[in-house]
Amino acid sequence: MFIQTEPTPNPATLKFLPGQAVMPRGVAEFTDPDEAERLSPLARRIFAVEGVAGVYLGSDFISVTKSDAVDWYAMKPAVLGAIMEHYLSGEPVAAPEAALSVDGETGGEDDPTVRQIKELIDSRVRPAVARDGGDIVFHGFDRGVVYLHMRGACSGCPSSIVTLKNGIENLLKYYVPDVVEVRAVS
Numbered sequence: 001m002f003i004q005t006e007p008t009p010n011p012a013t014l015k016f017l018p019g020q021a022v023m024p025r026g027v028a029e030f031t032d033p034d035e036a037e038r039l040s041p042l043a044r045r046i047f048a049v050e051g052v053a054g055v056y057l058g059s060d061f062i063s064v065t066k067s068d069a070v071d072w073y074a075m076k077p078a079v080l081g082a083i084m085e086h087y088l089s090g091e092p093v094a095a096p097e098a099a100l101s102v103d104g105e106t107g108g109e110d111d112p113t114v115r116q117i118k119e120l121i122d123s124r125v126r127p128a129v130a131r132d133g134g135d136i137v138f139h140g141f142d143r144g145v146v147y148l149h150m151r152g153a154c155s156g157c158p159s160s161i162v163t164l165k166n167g168i169e170n171l172l173k174y175y176v177p178d179v180v181e182v183r184a185v186s
Contacts, residue, residue, distance in 0.1 A: 001084055005076065008063065008133040013152070014072060015133035016062040016083055026099030027135060028057040029151050039098035041091040045082040051075050056152030057094060063133035063152040113178045114141050120175055125168055136168070144180035146172055
């Protein structure tokens with residue numbers, strides 16, 4: 001098995017590409033080793049590596065976030081080994097209940113503005129952000145403000161606010177005149 005790695009804009013997060021499906025439906029995000037222990041054999045193995053602070057499971061990639069106390073030089077081989085060990089074990093990646101929806105809030109689907117915002121996020125924003133090991137999910141729209149939830153490499157990334165304001169906000173304002181601002185929610 002050959003696992004590729006890619007840097008992300010977040011220096012604390014590295015993207016791992018195992019060359020096969022990771023999450024066939026939805027995504028999963030773990031910032032707590034106890035939750036990973038219950039819900040994901042893959043995330044449990046990765047959290048066993050000293051210094052792992054978070055694991056994000058996308059459709060075909062795994063983003064691993066480290067704590068500040070350790071260096072990727074020391075961690076990367078152990079994370080690669082944990083991923084390889086998992087795929088060789090034949091265990092499932094995660095329990096079905098671990099999968100998070102890729103649609104945040106469900107209210108407002110009848111609103112044409114919300115439908116247009118979601119379409120732009122799904123077609124233009126999410127694919128670009130996934131290439132960087134993260135995800136951005138629509139969370140709501142109220143009085144001209146779009147609320148987005150940042151996951152994976154985007155969460156805590158130093159450049160995420162610039163991406164949010166200069167990239168996503170400008171895109172949405174251009175195509176959806178009702179949008180006046182974009183904000184991140186946690």
